[in-house]
Amino acid sequence: MKKILSTRVLVKICVLTTILLVLIIYTIWGNSALMVSMVNISSDRIASAFSNFRIAQVSDLHNAEFGESNTELIELLSEHEPDIIVITGDLIDAGHTDIEIAFDFIKQAVQIAPVYFVTGNHEANFSHYDQFKTGLEASGVTVLEDEAIQLVHNNEMITLIGLSDSDFTIKGDMFNEAPAMVNTKLNSLIDDENSYTILLSHRPELFETYVCCGVDLVLCGHAHGGQFRLPFIGGLVAPNQGLFPKYDSGLYTDEKTNMVVSRGLGNSIIPFRFNNRPEVVLVELNTE
Incomplete structure:
Protein backbone atom coordinates (compact mmCIF):
# COMPACT_ATOMS: atom_id res chain seq x y z
CA MET A 1 0.00 0.00 0.00
CA ASN A 31 7.06 37.27 -24.72
CA SER A 32 9.39 37.11 -27.70
CA ALA A 33 7.37 35.63 -30.59
CA LEU A 34 6.28 38.59 -32.70
CA MET A 35 2.99 38.49 -34.55
CA VAL A 36 1.04 40.70 -36.95
CA SER A 37 -2.64 41.43 -36.34
CA MET A 38 -4.53 42.48 -39.46
CA VAL A 39 -7.42 44.97 -39.20
CA ASN A 40 -9.49 46.00 -42.21
CA ILE A 41 -11.30 49.33 -42.01
CA SER A 42 -13.91 50.16 -44.65
CA SER A 43 -15.73 53.48 -45.02
CA ASP A 44 -17.32 55.50 -47.78
CA ARG A 45 -15.54 58.51 -46.22
CA ILE A 46 -12.12 57.14 -47.18
CA ALA A 47 -10.86 58.79 -50.36
CA SER A 48 -10.57 56.28 -53.19
CA ALA A 49 -6.84 56.95 -53.52
CA PHE A 50 -6.39 55.53 -50.01
CA SER A 51 -8.06 52.20 -50.78
CA ASN A 52 -5.58 49.44 -49.80
CA PHE A 53 -3.52 52.02 -47.88
CA ARG A 54 -1.56 50.19 -45.17
CA ILE A 55 -0.70 51.57 -41.74
CA ALA A 56 1.70 49.63 -39.51
CA GLN A 57 1.17 50.46 -35.84
CA VAL A 58 4.01 50.04 -33.35
CA SER A 59 3.10 50.70 -29.73
CA ASP A 60 4.58 50.35 -26.25
CA LEU A 61 7.99 49.07 -27.31
CA HIS A 62 9.42 50.15 -23.92
CA ASN A 63 13.01 49.76 -25.16
CA ALA A 64 12.43 46.05 -25.89
CA GLU A 65 14.56 44.37 -28.55
CA PHE A 66 13.49 41.58 -30.87
CA GLY A 67 16.74 40.40 -32.31
CA GLU A 68 19.92 42.45 -32.25
CA SER A 69 19.05 46.11 -32.90
CA ASN A 70 15.42 44.98 -33.33
CA THR A 71 16.26 43.15 -36.56
CA GLU A 72 13.25 40.83 -36.25
CA LEU A 73 10.86 43.73 -35.76
CA ILE A 74 12.32 45.64 -38.70
CA GLU A 75 12.14 42.59 -40.96
CA LEU A 76 8.51 42.02 -40.02
CA LEU A 77 7.62 45.64 -40.80
CA SER A 78 9.49 45.56 -44.09
CA GLU A 79 7.85 42.29 -45.14
CA HIS A 80 4.35 43.81 -44.91
CA GLU A 81 5.24 46.93 -46.94
CA PRO A 82 3.26 49.59 -45.03
CA ASP A 83 2.58 52.97 -46.60
CA ILE A 84 3.24 54.63 -43.23
CA ILE A 85 4.39 53.52 -39.79
CA VAL A 86 2.78 55.08 -36.71
CA ILE A 87 4.17 54.83 -33.19
CA THR A 88 1.48 55.34 -30.56
CA GLY A 89 3.58 56.10 -27.51
CA ASP A 90 5.96 54.53 -24.99
CA LEU A 91 8.76 53.91 -27.45
CA ILE A 92 11.01 54.26 -24.42
CA ASP A 93 10.59 53.24 -20.79
CA ALA A 94 10.98 55.99 -18.22
CA GLY A 95 12.21 53.52 -15.61
CA HIS A 96 15.17 52.21 -17.63
CA THR A 97 15.51 54.38 -20.69
CA ASP A 98 17.98 53.43 -23.40
CA ILE A 99 17.73 56.08 -26.09
CA GLU A 100 20.14 54.24 -28.36
CA ILE A 101 17.83 51.22 -28.62
CA ALA A 102 15.00 53.54 -29.63
CA PHE A 103 17.12 55.41 -32.17
CA ASP A 104 18.53 52.20 -33.67
CA PHE A 105 14.97 51.08 -34.35
CA ILE A 106 13.89 54.49 -35.69
CA LYS A 107 16.81 54.83 -38.10
CA GLN A 108 15.84 51.54 -39.71
CA ALA A 109 12.07 52.13 -39.62
CA VAL A 110 12.26 55.40 -41.58
CA GLN A 111 13.93 53.48 -44.40
CA ILE A 112 10.76 51.39 -44.76
CA ALA A 113 8.07 54.10 -44.75
CA PRO A 114 7.34 57.58 -43.33
CA VAL A 115 7.14 57.38 -39.53
CA TYR A 116 4.73 59.38 -37.36
CA PHE A 117 5.07 59.47 -33.57
CA VAL A 118 2.92 60.51 -30.63
CA THR A 119 3.98 60.41 -27.01
CA GLY A 120 2.86 58.06 -24.27
CA ASN A 121 2.97 58.45 -20.51
CA HIS A 122 6.58 57.22 -20.41
CA GLU A 123 7.77 59.99 -22.72
CA ALA A 124 5.79 62.44 -20.57
CA ASN A 125 7.67 61.23 -17.49
CA PHE A 126 11.11 61.19 -19.14
CA SER A 127 13.21 64.13 -17.95
CA HIS A 128 15.11 64.41 -21.25
CA TYR A 129 12.11 64.27 -23.55
CA ASP A 130 13.05 67.45 -25.45
CA GLN A 131 16.41 65.92 -26.35
CA PHE A 132 14.67 62.70 -27.33
CA LYS A 133 12.18 64.55 -29.55
CA THR A 134 15.01 66.41 -31.28
CA GLY A 135 16.71 63.09 -32.01
CA LEU A 136 13.53 61.62 -33.46
CA GLU A 137 13.01 64.57 -35.76
CA ALA A 138 16.66 64.55 -36.83
CA SER A 139 16.19 60.89 -37.80
CA GLY A 140 13.27 61.79 -40.07
CA VAL A 141 10.30 61.09 -37.77
CA THR A 142 7.28 63.40 -37.79
CA VAL A 143 6.41 64.08 -34.14
CA LEU A 144 2.78 65.14 -33.73
CA GLU A 145 2.05 67.13 -30.59
CA ASP A 146 -1.61 68.18 -30.55
CA GLU A 147 -1.59 68.89 -34.25
CA ALA A 148 -3.21 67.78 -37.49
CA ILE A 149 -1.59 67.23 -40.86
CA GLN A 150 -2.86 66.14 -44.26
CA LEU A 151 -1.67 62.89 -45.79
CA VAL A 152 -1.73 63.23 -49.58
CA HIS A 153 -1.89 60.17 -51.82
CA ASN A 154 -2.55 60.39 -55.56
CA ASN A 155 -3.89 63.95 -55.15
CA GLU A 156 -6.43 62.97 -52.46
CA MET A 157 -6.19 63.58 -48.72
CA ILE A 158 -7.03 62.23 -45.29
CA THR A 159 -6.34 63.94 -41.98
CA LEU A 160 -3.85 62.57 -39.45
CA ILE A 161 -4.06 63.96 -35.91
CA GLY A 162 -1.61 63.29 -33.09
CA LEU A 163 -2.29 63.99 -29.41
CA SER A 164 0.39 64.50 -26.79
CA ASP A 165 -0.12 62.26 -23.80
CA SER A 166 -2.28 63.69 -21.01
CA ASP A 167 0.52 63.16 -18.46
CA PHE A 168 2.31 66.19 -19.91
CA THR A 169 -0.35 68.53 -18.54
CA ILE A 170 -2.46 66.64 -15.98
CA LYS A 171 -0.76 65.67 -12.75
CA GLY A 172 -3.91 65.22 -10.68
CA ASP A 173 -7.27 63.62 -11.40
CA MET A 174 -6.69 62.01 -14.81
CA PHE A 175 -10.08 60.27 -14.83
CA ASN A 176 -12.07 63.51 -14.54
CA GLU A 177 -9.77 66.02 -16.23
CA ALA A 178 -8.51 64.19 -19.32
CA PRO A 179 -11.83 63.81 -21.23
CA ALA A 180 -12.59 67.56 -21.15
CA MET A 181 -9.03 68.47 -22.13
CA VAL A 182 -8.94 66.00 -25.02
CA ASN A 183 -12.40 67.12 -26.17
CA THR A 184 -11.19 70.73 -26.36
CA LYS A 185 -8.05 69.76 -28.26
CA LEU A 186 -9.86 67.60 -30.81
CA ASN A 187 -12.57 70.17 -31.48
CA SER A 188 -9.86 72.68 -32.31
CA LEU A 189 -8.00 70.26 -34.59
CA ILE A 190 -10.87 68.80 -36.61
CA ASP A 191 -11.71 71.60 -39.01
CA ASP A 192 -12.87 69.66 -42.08
CA GLU A 193 -15.80 67.34 -41.44
CA ASN A 194 -15.55 65.99 -44.99
CA SER A 195 -12.03 64.65 -44.48
CA TYR A 196 -11.56 61.12 -43.12
CA THR A 197 -9.78 61.54 -39.79
CA ILE A 198 -7.23 59.20 -38.21
CA LEU A 199 -6.22 59.96 -34.62
CA LEU A 200 -3.02 58.74 -32.98
CA SER A 201 -3.47 58.76 -29.21
CA HIS A 202 -1.82 56.62 -26.56
CA ARG A 203 -4.93 56.19 -24.40
CA PRO A 204 -7.85 53.90 -25.28
CA GLU A 205 -9.78 54.69 -22.08
CA LEU A 206 -10.83 57.99 -23.70
CA PHE A 207 -12.83 56.21 -26.43
CA GLU A 208 -16.12 57.94 -25.51
CA THR A 209 -14.45 61.31 -25.99
CA TYR A 210 -13.10 60.31 -29.40
CA VAL A 211 -16.63 59.21 -30.39
CA CYS A 212 -18.15 62.50 -29.21
CA CYS A 213 -15.66 64.41 -31.33
CA GLY A 214 -16.53 62.43 -34.46
CA VAL A 215 -13.11 60.90 -35.12
CA ASP A 216 -13.29 58.21 -37.81
CA LEU A 217 -10.40 55.98 -36.73
CA VAL A 218 -8.31 55.96 -33.56
CA LEU A 219 -5.06 54.02 -33.06
CA CYS A 220 -4.09 53.49 -29.41
CA GLY A 221 -1.87 51.42 -27.14
CA HIS A 222 -1.18 51.76 -23.39
CA ALA A 223 -3.26 48.78 -22.21
CA HIS A 224 -0.60 46.12 -22.99
CA GLY A 225 -3.41 43.78 -23.95
CA GLY A 226 -4.41 43.53 -20.32
CA GLN A 227 -0.93 42.06 -19.55
CA PHE A 228 -2.27 38.60 -18.66
CA ARG A 229 -4.92 37.39 -21.11
CA LEU A 230 -7.40 34.84 -19.77
CA PRO A 231 -9.23 32.47 -22.13
CA PHE A 232 -12.80 33.63 -22.95
CA ILE A 233 -12.32 36.69 -20.69
CA GLY A 234 -9.54 38.84 -22.12
CA GLY A 235 -7.07 41.09 -20.36
CA LEU A 236 -6.67 41.06 -16.60
CA VAL A 237 -5.40 44.55 -15.82
CA ALA A 238 -4.50 47.74 -17.70
CA PRO A 239 -3.21 51.20 -16.76
CA ASN A 240 -6.00 53.71 -16.05
CA GLN A 241 -8.62 50.99 -16.57
CA GLY A 242 -7.91 48.67 -13.67
CA LEU A 243 -9.10 45.06 -13.52
CA PHE A 244 -10.73 43.49 -16.58
CA PRO A 245 -10.26 46.55 -18.82
CA LYS A 246 -12.98 47.41 -21.30
CA TYR A 247 -10.55 48.43 -24.05
CA ASP A 248 -7.54 46.13 -24.05
CA SER A 249 -7.03 44.71 -27.55
CA GLY A 250 -8.44 44.78 -31.06
CA LEU A 251 -11.20 46.75 -32.78
CA TYR A 252 -13.98 48.68 -31.03
CA THR A 253 -16.79 50.50 -32.84
CA ASP A 254 -19.29 53.08 -31.62
CA GLU A 255 -21.38 55.17 -34.02
CA LYS A 256 -19.02 56.04 -36.89
CA THR A 257 -15.85 55.79 -34.81
CA ASN A 258 -13.51 52.78 -34.96
CA MET A 259 -10.74 52.36 -32.40
CA VAL A 260 -7.88 49.87 -32.74
CA VAL A 261 -6.03 49.05 -29.52
CA SER A 262 -2.62 47.46 -29.94
CA ARG A 263 -1.44 44.98 -27.33
CA GLY A 264 1.98 46.49 -27.83
CA LEU A 265 5.42 44.95 -27.87
CA GLY A 266 7.26 45.47 -24.60
CA ASN A 267 6.67 45.42 -20.87
CA SER A 268 7.13 47.99 -18.15
CA ILE A 269 6.21 47.68 -14.46
CA ILE A 270 5.22 44.02 -14.86
CA PRO A 271 8.22 42.42 -16.61
CA PHE A 272 6.35 39.70 -18.51
CA ARG A 273 3.01 39.00 -20.15
CA PHE A 274 1.01 35.78 -20.40
CA ASN A 275 -1.04 34.44 -23.33
CA ASN A 276 -0.44 37.84 -24.89
CA ARG A 277 2.12 37.81 -27.69
CA PRO A 278 3.76 41.09 -28.69
CA GLU A 279 2.12 42.43 -31.81
CA VAL A 280 2.43 44.84 -34.69
CA VAL A 281 -0.98 45.93 -35.93
CA LEU A 282 -1.43 46.32 -39.69
CA VAL A 283 -4.45 48.45 -40.58
CA GLU A 284 -5.67 48.41 -44.16
CA LEU A 285 -8.04 51.13 -45.33
CA ASN A 286 -10.67 50.41 -47.95
CA THR A 287 -13.39 52.44 -49.63
CA GLU A 288 -16.89 50.98 -49.41
Missing part, protein backbone atom coordinates in the same frame (compact mmCIF):
# COMPACT_ATOMS: atom_id res chain seq x y z
CA LYS A 2 2.81 2.41 0.90
CA LYS A 3 4.50 1.70 -2.45
CA ILE A 4 1.25 2.43 -4.31
CA LEU A 5 0.80 5.73 -2.44
CA SER A 6 4.41 6.79 -3.01
CA THR A 7 4.05 5.96 -6.72
CA ARG A 8 0.89 8.05 -6.96
CA VAL A 9 2.62 10.97 -5.22
CA LEU A 10 5.57 10.67 -7.57
CA VAL A 11 3.27 10.66 -10.61
CA LYS A 12 1.47 13.76 -9.34
CA ILE A 13 4.78 15.54 -8.78
CA CYS A 14 5.95 14.62 -12.28
CA VAL A 15 2.71 15.83 -13.83
CA LEU A 16 2.76 19.12 -11.92
CA THR A 17 6.43 19.66 -12.77
CA THR A 18 5.74 19.01 -16.45
CA ILE A 19 2.81 21.43 -16.45
CA LEU A 20 4.95 24.08 -14.74
CA LEU A 21 7.78 23.64 -17.25
CA VAL A 22 5.35 23.88 -20.18
CA LEU A 23 3.88 27.10 -18.75
CA ILE A 24 7.36 28.58 -18.26
CA ILE A 25 8.44 27.71 -21.81
CA TYR A 26 5.15 29.00 -23.23
CA THR A 27 5.50 32.26 -21.31
CA ILE A 28 9.08 32.80 -22.46
CA TRP A 29 8.10 32.08 -26.07
CA GLY A 30 4.99 34.25 -25.76
